[in-house]
Amino acid sequence: MNVIIRFIQANAFYFFFGLLQLICLIQVVRFNSYQQSFYFNTSRSFAGKIIASRQQVLDYFSLKSMNAQLMQENLQLRKKLNENFMFRDTTHFRNHRDSISATRYTYIKAHVIQSSTNRINNFLTLNAGSDAGVKPGMAVLSPGGIVGVVFDVSPGFSLVLSVLNSKFRVSPMIPDIGFREGFISWDGKDPAYVQLNGVNKFEKLRKGLKVYTSQYSPNFPDGVEIGEIASFSVPGNSSFYEINVRLSTPFTRLGGVYVVKDIYRPQIDSLNKRIENLD
């Protein structure tokens, strides 16, 4: 230590000169944009090269977890492929329909960009509107089941009356027991369950029976899954069941949905209008 101090003392003039030069160099780099950019570019590219080569080495250690991650992502993407979305139940119940019949329903892809499940009257917003061909009254399906009915449209977006809405009604059927009556509505409590009303207490129900939309629904194609019977009871003197149906659509995590376009809908509507005109 002593030696160092004596060395500095003996060469104080040179150290002072060095200090002044250092101050100058700092000034040059600090206050002149050209020299500054050169200095920072050089140091940054140098540091960047070091970081890049370090990452190159580290990447090998994370290959396994990265592979797993990619596989997971691939799986997710594969699940989203269009050909996965076969409307199983529609085809399943097509046997009573003539095979030479023309296509009745086409589908418009859309994405749920806004939804709620915590109110009594819930709505969804889709990113497809009248420009995509969506019209009020069209049914909306998810890969899992029914979602709702289009309520209003703008050019780019559409508002959907959710199944979880006190105004929503759909006609159900339970093909396993040949049942087609009553209606599905929501009591505004649990977003996982809807209520099946108007089922005669003499029907032989059991838990786990699948409930589908019936052809009596004005909007929905028949045979789309609604859910399965979770619980049922006959309250007091009533002649009807109180049935809870567990929805097959996961309303809390909806993503892609399909808007059902009924090609014959205008014909049906115009016929219905004639009925109105009779009065």
Add this chain to the structure above:
Amino acid sequence: MIRELAKYSFTVILLLMLQLLVFSKLNLGYMFKPFPYIWFIFLLPFSTNRYTMLVLGFLTGFALDFFSNTYGLHAAATTLLAFGRVIVDRRLNIETAQREGYERPGRGMLGLGSYLLYLTGMCFVHHTILFYYEAFRFSLLPQVLLTALLSTTGTVASVLLLEAIFVKRSIR
């Protein structure tokens, strides 16, 4: 002492104004940039403390930088010039020169040839550092050296001219 301080302050202000208002405005070509303000460092007497010499060099350069927005460039070069003067002065026989009445290195003391060499060497070192910091790139070194060489001729010529104008023949 006060008179000395006033004299040197006046000199440095005059030289800096000359540099800023005349020589820096002269557009004599991108490789020809004389800096006669550094004459101030040569004007400092032998009796100057070596630390004072460095500080004065630094401050002179800093002042020029301050007014020409080139922070650090002239300060570095002029500090180096002051350092060089200290180093070179050690080699000179200062006591004899002072006894003969010379207060600073000049034509009379060194002889014209040696004095020109002395001036040219000092200016060249100063200009090289200055232009190198300006270019700030090693690949531009040949251009920096050429610019320094050309500018040195201009600086030396203007210093000699100033000397002829402002310094009495007897103490040159």
